Amino acid sequence: xxxxDFAPETASNIALARHFLSINQPQRVLDILSHLNSADLENWxxxxxxxxALYQLDRFxxxxxxAQTGLSKEPEAxxxxxxxxxxxxxxxxxxxxxxxxxxxxxxxxxxxxxxxRYAELLGQDNQLDKATRLVNEAARLAPTHPYVAxxxxxxxxxxxxxxxxxxxxxxxxxxxxxxxYGHYMLGASxxxxxxxxxxxxxxxxxxxxxxxxxDVTHIAREARFQVHPLLWPLLPAYRLGTIRLxxxxxxxxxxxxxxxxxxxxSIFAWVYLGYCVYSWVVPPLLRWWLSRQAHK
Amino acid sequence: xxxxxxxxxxxxxxxxxxERDLGxxxxxxxxxxxxxxxxxxxxxxxxAYLNSRRLHMPWAQGWKIIAAGVIGFCxxxxxxxxxxxxVLPAFLTSSSLPLTAAGRLxxxxxxxxQRRLQTSALRVYRWYxxxxxxxxxxxxxxxxxxxGLLQLLLVDVCAWLIAxxxx
Numbered sequence: 331x332x333x334x335d336f337a338p339e340t341a342s343n344i345a346l347a348r349h350f351l352s353i354n355q356p357q358r359v360l361d362i363l364s365h366l367n368s369a370d371l372e373n374w375x376x377x378x379x380x381x382x383a384l385y386q387l388d389r390f391x392x393x394x395x396x397a398q399t400g401l402s403k404e405p406e407a408x409x410x411x412x413x414x415x416x417x418x419x420x421x422x423x424x425x426x427x428x429x430x431x432x433x434x435x436x437x438x439x440x441x442x443x444x445x446x447r448y449a450e451l452l453g454q455d456n457q458l459d460k461a462t463r464l465v466n467e468a469a470r471l472a473p474t475h476p477y478v479a480x481x482x483x484x485x486x487x488x489x490x491x492x493x494x495x496x497x498x499x500x501x502x503x504x505x506x507x508x509x510x511y512g513h514y515m516l517g518a519s520x521x522x523x524x525x526x527x528x529x530x531x532x533x534x535x536x537x538x539x540x541x542x543x544x545d546v547t548h549i550a551r552e553a554r555f556q557v558h559p560l561l562w563p564l565l566p567a568y569r570l571g572t573i574r575l576x577x578x579x580x581x582x583x584x585x586x587x588x589x590x591x592x593x594x595x596s597i598f599a600w601v602y603l604g605y606c607v608y609s610w611v612v613p614p615l616l617r618w619w620l621s622r623q624a625h626k
Numbered sequence: 627x628x629x630x631x632x633x634x635x636x637x638x639x640x641x642x643x644x645e646r647d648l649g650x651x652x653x654x655x656x657x658x659x660x661x662x663x664x665x666x667x668x669x670x671x672x673x674a675y676l677n678s679r680r681l682h683m684p685w686a687q688g689w690k691i692i693a694a695g696v697i698g699f700c701x702x703x704x705x706x707x708x709x710x711x712x713v714l715p716a717f718l719t720s721s722s723l724p725l726t727a728a729g730r731l732x733x734x735x736x737x738x739x740q741r742r743l744q745t746s747a748l749r750v751y752r753w754y755x756x757x758x759x760x761x762x763x764x765x766x767x768x769x770x771x772x773x774g775l776l777q778l779l780l781v782d783v784c785a786w787l788i789a790x791x792x793x
Contacts (some may be wrong), residue, residue, distance in 0.1 A: 490745035
């Protein structure tokens, strides 16, 4: 995309707006665009930048109207089609999102970003096999592209393969230690495998890197709750996993009974039951108490 | 597979969440463990199958959940009839605990398989919906009490029929 179609003064403003877009400062983008002339409104790039800024601000309805206005100026503008595709995906209208992404892919069939985005749309519909094949194709075209690793991590997460998520996230972080998504995904996979302390560290780093992202700050807060001292007795249970814990407890109880230690088996059963009750009762009570403290 | 084949539309029949019945939020997977443990394979399967519908999983996955439940139920019947056909070692028959524990382990294995089937669909739901899950407390208790009792009854009836034919 170029700024060649704008007057020189406007072109420098557009370049500045694009810079703020790239460093995630959408409100400043909107401020700059509000000073442009009415003649500039005929250029689709204006609408694209404005639509992207609104999209980043989660003002989806306005972004939607903006993208459609831009497309009325230039119906084949790839970036606008891509933006509109993302907006439809946000509304879970995957049929329209697919139509638009395929339209952009017809213009640029070997674009790894478009292939990865299509894979994500398929992931949204749980079509994970086809999504994986698309990402493999994107990886063949651009093996080191960061979006390829990100999409691989996302798909592995959706498939429930936390080891692969960790692998891809660590790859993302080895390329860029400040990548918020890498920390977020690594935190999510560590949390799923019971390493709540490791997850908390990753989420905290992600929140520090992207403090404006409500999803990241919310999950970082949630992770901080999980490592509260009152929940420390539950850390081994998180690490082991509920199912392993229960199977282990059953085996110990049966083994003690079969070996003739019935009394020890019943003591163990009561202790274990107490531990279970603690795990059921304390977390919600603590959450309630902490939220009360926060509101005071 | 060629790139052209991969670029063939496959999302055209997707129904947006907004057009689906929002009353049918799915249940979590951890809560299903208690249903399997306390109720057995039958209640666990009913809950897992209903959840597969709430998650809009393909029918084939739903059938796999049912098949696992049927196998789990048959295993429970097998364990119930075992002492009538086979002379078990004394340490297994001295109390009802070993066979009861084996029944629980079978139900947990069924749960593990059904959990694996639901994991991906549930993650997709949570990742894109950012929505809370439905509480399993009420349906879980109902399933444990009524379907758990039904399973006990059915296992006993099946075991009685099999043992009757075996004599």
